[in-house]
Amino acid sequence: VIALGDAQRAVLELVVPTRHHEVDLNDGLGSIVAADIHARDSVPPFDVSAMDGYAMRAADTINAPVTLRELGSVAAGDAREHTIGSGEAIRIMTGGPVPTGANAVVLVERTRGDGRSVVIEIPVAPGTAIRPMGEDVRTGDTVARTGDLLTPGRLGLLASAGVATVPVRRRPKVGIISTGDELVDGPIRPEGKIYDANRVSVAALVAEAGCMAIDFGISTDDESRLASVLQRATESCDAVVTTGGVSVGDFDYMHRVLDRIGDVETMQIAIKPAKPFALGAVIGTPVFGLPGNPVAAMVSFELLVRPALLKMAGHAQLDRLRITAEAAEDFDRRADGKIHFVRAVATQPAGRWLVRSAGGQGSHQLSAMAAANALVVLDGPDGVHEGEQVPVMLLNWR
Ligand code: AMP
Ligand code: MG
Numbered sequence: 001v002i003a004l005g006d007a008q009r010a011v012l013e014l015v016v017p018t019r020h021h022e023v024d025l026n027d028g029l030g031s032i033v034a035a036d037i038h039a040r041d042s043v044p045p046f047d048v049s050a051m052d053g054y055a056m057r058a059a060d061t062i063n064a065p066v067t068l069r070e071l072g073s074v075a076a077g078d079a080r081e082h083t084i085g086s087g088e089a090i091r092i093m094t095g096g097p098v099p100t101g102a103n104a105v106v107l108v109e110r111t112r113g114d115g116r117s118v119v120i121e122i123p124v125a126p127g128t129a130i131r132p133m134g135e136d137v138r139t140g141d142t143v144a145r146t147g148d149l150l151t152p153g154r155l156g157l158l159a160s161a162g163v164a165t166v167p168v169r170r171r172p173k174v175g176i177i178s179t180g181d182e183l184v185d186g187p188i189r190p191e192g193k194i195y196d197a198n199r200v201s202v203a204a205l206v207a208e209a210g211c212m213a214i215d216f217g218i219s220t221d222d223e224s225r226l227a228s229v230l231q232r233a234t235e236s237c238d239a240v241v242t243t244g245g246v247s248v249g250d251f252d253y254m255h256r257v258l259d260r261i262g263d264v265e266t267m268q269i270a271i272k273p274a275k276p277f278a279l280g281a282v283i284g285t286p287v288f289g290l291p292g293n294p295v296a297a298m299v300s301f302e303l304l305v306r307p308a309l310l311k312m313a314g315h316a317q318l319d320r321l322r323i324t325a326e327a328a329e330d331f332d333r334r335a336d337g338k339i340h341f342v343r344a345v346a347t348q349p350a351g352r353w354l355v356r357s358a359g360g361q362g363s364h365q366l367s368a369m370a371a372a373n374a375l376v377v378l379d380g381p382d383g384v385h386e387g388e389q390v391p392v393m394l395l396n397w398r
Helices: 004-014 152-160 198-208 223-236 254-261 294-313 366-371
Strands: 020-024 053-056 066-074 088-092 104-107 111-113 117-120 142-144 165-169 173-179 212-219 239-243 263-268 276-282 285-290 322-327 339-347 354-357 374-378 389-394
Touching (some): 004 276, 004 285, 053 111, 088 117, 142 152, 198 212, 198 239, 198 294, 223 239, 223 285, 239 294, 254 276, 285 294, 294 339, 294 366, 354 374
Parallel strands (some): 066 088, 173 239, 239 285
Antiparallel strands (some): 066 117, 111 117, 374 389
16 A cells, blocks of 8 residues: 555656647637746836826926816827927826826816816826836736646736737647446446446546546456557547556456556555556556546546646646635544545635535545535544544635
């Protein structure tokens, strides 16, 4: 039995980031930046007015109310060269370039203009209502870093800084295979068979990790069938995730098949659920062999596969957000030397985190997984009492 940290390190060592390519910002949402990106321009690129009003020299307003000569008007986008001198003011709109000679803007509500002259009713300090060039970003500033996720905000920042395309990692293609003689896809369920849950949940986990899920169907517990589908999947994908067949049952063929067509490291990890795990490689493509029990498969994915896929996708941040929460009930456990991951619901009723069990904790009980938004981490030998603080991994599913 090995420690979770050792298993996680072995998985991360096996995977490398995908190749990168240049994309248009409009195609970038959800992609991972593959190189540091620098601003082509400052934002704002010149001093602009922050409101509708009058631009003038702040010094001219010291004895307000004062009457200044009105020189015309500057709209946003005005490309003319405006200059004002002492005793002069110019009407200016939000976003309008501040004329040479002006160093403050007075809100239009604090003025009375008639087109020829304008009364400025209040004194203003230099810089008032002006957004100076480069206030947000300066030319050459880093506007995205290697490993950043392209969010709507990040994309907007890049666009504002004059960046039109960005190098991103190719979205990893992840093949998904369920194994088990008992599995069927609906709608008809023959006697003795069960519906395949894992291909659906694992594909959703893959998509949620920003990767492309490719369905390779159900393989029966048959060595040659399994070998041929694994071969096809590893040839066309960046990684393959299988479920089932990694325990010690009579028909658990995953290790044997992986060993025959590639390499495999069989692991028993000190966690509950999801103890068995097979880490394989076929023609250089990593294969993650998860246990078949549906909850075990999902927890195993969270702890081992998701960080690997994020690394392949180029992410800098591989971990889920971890918080400390107050236990809303007792969390009991056996002292079995494993880290227990309890499907749980975390809430913030009064600004502080509270966590309770999401329901039945069997590794086959998807009901609790469906209700969960977090995993409580019980890493000591004893459980946790109501009111005590516990570490929690947020799943962010809702
Ligand atoms: P295994 O890891 O193959 O020994 O499977 C462990 C348990 O999980 C068995 O009860 C299987 O029937 C069940 N199981 C395996 N794969 C799936 C699947 N894709 N969907 C639902 N249950 C599964
Ligand atoms: Mg099986």
